[in-house]
Amino acid sequence: MSVAVDDDLWSAVGDPTRRRMLDLLLAEGAGTATTLSEQLPVTRQAVSKHLVVLDRVGLVHAAAAGRERRYQVDEAQLARAVAQLADVGATWDARLRRIKRIAEAIERSQEK
Amino acid sequence: MSVAVDDDLWSAVGDPTRRRMLDLLLAEGAGTATTLSEQLPVTRQAVSKHLVVLDRVGLVHAAAAGRERRYQVDEAQLARAVAQLADVGATWDARLRRIKRIAEAIERSQEK
DNA sequence: ATCCATGCGCAACCATCGGTTGCGTACTGC
DNA sequence: GCAGTACGCAACCGATGGTTGCGCATGGAT
Numbered sequence: 678m679s680v681a682v683d684d685d686l687w688s689a690v691g692d693p694t695r696r697r698m699l700d701l702l703l704a705e706g707a708g709t710a711t712t713l714s715e716q717l718p719v720t721r722q723a724v725s726k727h728l729v730v731l732d733r734v735g736l737v738h739a740a741a742a743g744r745e746r747r748y749q750v751d752e753a754q755l756a757r758a759v760a761q762l763a764d765v766g767a768t769w770d771a772r773l774r775r776i777k778r779i780a781e782a783i784e785r786s787q788e789k
Numbered sequence: 790m791s792v793a794v795d796d797d798l799w800s801a802v803g804d805p806t807r808r809r810m811l812d813l814l815l816a817e818g819a820g821t822a823t824t825l826s827e828q829l830p831v832t833r834q835a836v837s838k839h840l841v842v843l844d845r846v847g848l849v850h851a852a853a854a855g856r857e858r859r860y861q862v863d864e865a866q867l868a869r870a871v872a873q874l875a876d877v878g879a880t881w882d883a884r885l886r887r888i889k890r891i892a893e894a895i896e897r898s899q900e901k
Numbered sequence: 902a903t904c905c906a907t908g909c910g911c912a913a914c915c916a917t918c919g920g921t922t923g924c925g926t927a928c929t930g931c
Numbered sequence: 932g933c934a935g936t937a938c939g940c941a942a943c944c945g946a947t948g949g950t951t952g953c954g955c956a957t958g959g960a961t
Contacts, residue, residue, distance in 0.1 A: 684805045691803030693796045694919080696877065703884040711937060723920050725939075730918095744928040744937050752885050759885075762878040765808070766871045772815040773864050773871075804948080823908060835949055837909075842947095856908050856957045 680764040683757075689734040690758050694719060695727050699750060702737065707749045792876040795869075801846040802870050806831060807839050811862060814849065819861045 689695060694717065701716055702708050710728060714721040728748055731737045735754040739746045801807060806829065813828055814820050822840060826833040840860055843849045847866040851858045 688803060688805065691800060692919080693799065699881070703881065703888070706888075709937075719919085720921065721938085722922085722940095726919075746938070752888065755881060756885060759878045759881050762874045766874040766878070769811070769815065769867060769871050773868060776815070776818075776864065806948080821908075831948085832950065833909080834911095834951085838948075858909070 679768070680757075680760050682761050682765065683734075686734050686736070686754075686758050687761060689730055689736055690762075692727070692730075694723070695731060698724065698727055698731070699736065699755065702748060702750045703755075707747050709745050709747055713748075791880070792869075792872050794873050794877065795846075798846050798848075798866075798870050799873060801842055801848060802874075804839070804842075806835070807843060810836065810839055810843070811848065811867065814860060814862045815867075819859050821857050821859055825860075 690699070697717060698713055701713055705712075710721050710725040713728075714724040717724060728737065728739070732739060732748075735751055736758065737748045737750055739748050741747075802811070809829060810825055813825055817824075822833050822837040825840075826836040829836060840849065840851070844851060844860075847863055848870065849860045849862055851860050853859075
């Protein structure tokens with residue numbers, strides 16, 4: 678049950694700042710470049726660029742509200758991203774376990 | 790049960806090429822810059838640089854074997870990385886579920 | 902013992918990316 | 932109508948992922 682890994686989606690989520698932005702947006706429901714930058718160690722412009730990236734891969738979407746651009750997490754897309762994280766994790770996990778099993782089998786066969 | 794997220798470890802795993810390298814190393818047990826580059830769309834030198842990065846965060850380690858440098862995955866460290874993926878995924882998942890629950894509650898209270 | 906091939910590292914170079922500062926512009930509220 | 936604020940655009944900078952080109956050392960065939 679391997680989800681096809683979308684490199685764009687993954688690398689959007691790969692950046693620590695963008696990850697924190699998603700955290701903040703999830704925690705507060707919505708936010709603007711300005712409100713997010715107040716809670717992050719980077720400038721509004723940097724946040725704004727990240728929002729463009731997140732928007733491009735569909736992880737957030739913007740709604741114009743007067744002079745503000747209010748951003749919100751796209752839950753379905755974030756769920757997809759989470760699925761991919763889980764999938765890669767599970768794949769590696771399975772391989773690690775298989776390696777361990779083989780190693781133990783070899784060990785057993787040698788000590789007998 | 791939140792694992793402290795190590796940005797270095799995460800971003801090491803964030804690069805798609807490095808992820809594929811880890812896949813290959815896991816599948817074949819070990820490999821060199823040359824053997825890996827043959828199975829990837831990048832040059833040996835690019836692979837070599839990635840191996841340095843992976844080595845720096847402890848995800849692989851090298852063993853000199855004649856004129857070869859044979860690399861291997863550090864299973865414990867990869868397990869740590871997997872745990873972090875799972876952790877972030879779980880956090881987002883929980884938040885998404887909470888949002889959904891609240892949304893449903895609001896919907897219910899309005900339609901009554 | 903030699904010579905060729907191979908596996909690697911180093912250096913220069915380039916585009917992209919994450920970040921900054923500076924500036925112009927447009928909406929809001931008094 | 933004017934001050935303040937939220938934004939976008941552009942220039943710039945360092946780090947990173949990628950390339951090519953080179954030199955060096957080791958291993959195997961003659």
